[in-house]
Amino acid sequence: MSESLKKTARIVVLDRDTLPEDITLRAFSFPHELVAFARTKPEEVAERIRDADIVITNKVPVRREAIGDARNLRLVAIAATGTDVVDVAACAERRIGVTNIRNYxxxxxxxxxFALILALRRSLVAYHDSVRAGRWQETGQFCYFDYPIRDLAGSTLGIIGDGVLGRAVADLGHAFGMKVLFSDYKGTTGMGPLYTPFEQVLRESDVxxxxxxxxxxxxxxxxTDEFAMMARRPLLINTARGGLVDEIALERALRERQVSGAGFDVVTTEPPPPDHPLMRLLDLPNFILTPHVAWASHEAVQGLADQLVDNIEAFERGQPTNMVAA
Structure with a gap:
């Protein structure tokens, strides 16, 4: 049995409210004390982790200055895939392990x-809102055609990012009868025969x-330059990260009809302030904004929680998994 298993480990959760209430963290098998904070402000991190052996964070930053006095700290377990909230280099200097969640x-x-794609391609939100406003009764007939409806079959899907999620999206695209293009990253060429140049994907894609x-x-x-290349006025979908798209340029592109619509689940600042460019677009029938919940199906989040516990258990056994390199 390792030294870490011989004493009670203090586990501090910095932002329990970032997981739904109905998601349970499986009990740890080693002696431990679990302290869970609903939320933690950046200026509170150092004090709350001072006596921690293990810290769990989802979105609360754990920076160099915060770990300075955390003399017992052995592991920072990130309850997400992205690692930018943790100063991995500073942890490496202190020989503090860092783990993350993968492929959940x-x-x-x-x-x-695809929920965003289908809703926009068939104007579902716009039609729903118009029915609620009484438009159907106004028409006096069995249907009306105020908003565009387009099939996915036969259209071109451009995917920027070919990891496990990009490839799963490609599988769904193929199932809908779409032509799928994987893009080279911007500014690169020659990634191989399975990839299409970035600018070509912008020009040829419908989504x-x-x-x-x-x-x-x-x-x-x-x-701005990339929107100008989008000859087919595609839908633009972002369920990845805020900051991949210039949000001011997106507002202009939507209002000037350079794109047919946009569906975003992520924003540079979360939550966005009321005057944020994407908040100003909520009056448009061809724009959908969801509050960073693409990851949050019950099944996925429970899988995340289970993997989080597995990562910590493996670290305590001396067989660490999902370690993040500095």
């Missing part, structure tokens, strides 16, 4: 992506969906 959203994110990480090279990779 392989169904929920692609399904949410463009983003499944890329947010890095310096991908920040604002869709902006």
């Amino acid at each position: 959203a392989v169904n929920t994110v692609p399904e949410h992506t 463009i969906t983003l499944h890329s990480p947010l890095m310096p090279s991908t920040r604002n990779m869709i902006s």
Whole structure:
């Protein structure tokens, strides 16, 4: 038995409210004390983790200055895939392990992506709102055609990001009879015969969906110049990361009809302030904004919670999994 299993480990959860109430964390098998905070402000992190052996965070930043006095800290377990909330390099210097969650959203994110695509391609929200406003009765006939309706079959789906989620989206696209193009990353060429140049994907796609990480090279990779290339006025879908799209340029592109519509689940600032560019678009019938919930099916979130416990258990056994390199 490792030394860590011989004493009671203090486990501190910094933002329990980022998981739904009906999601349970399986009990840990080793001696432990679990302290869960609903939310934690950045200035509260250092004090709350000071005596922790293990810290669990989803979106609360754990930075170099916060871990400075956390002398017992052995592991930061991220309850998400993205690792940008943790100063991984600082943890590595202190020999503090960092783990993350992987491949838990392989169904929920692609399904949410296609929910947005279908809703926009068939103007479902616009028709629903117009029925609620009494438009059907006004027409005096069995149907009306105020908003465009387009099939997916035979259209072209451009996917930027070829990880497990991008490939799952491609599978759904094929099932709908779509032609699927995987894009080279912006500014790169020659990734192989399965990839189409970035600019060509922008020109030829009827739907463009983003499944890329947010890095310096991908920040604002869709902006004014890229919208100008979109000859087919595609739908633009982002269930990946806020910041991949220049949001001011998106507002202009929608209002000037450079794109047929947009469905976003992520925003650069979450929650967005009332004057955020995407909040100003909510009056448009061809724009849908959901509150970063593409990942949040019950099945996916319970799988995340189970994997989170598995990561911590494996670390305590001395057989760490899903470790993040500095």
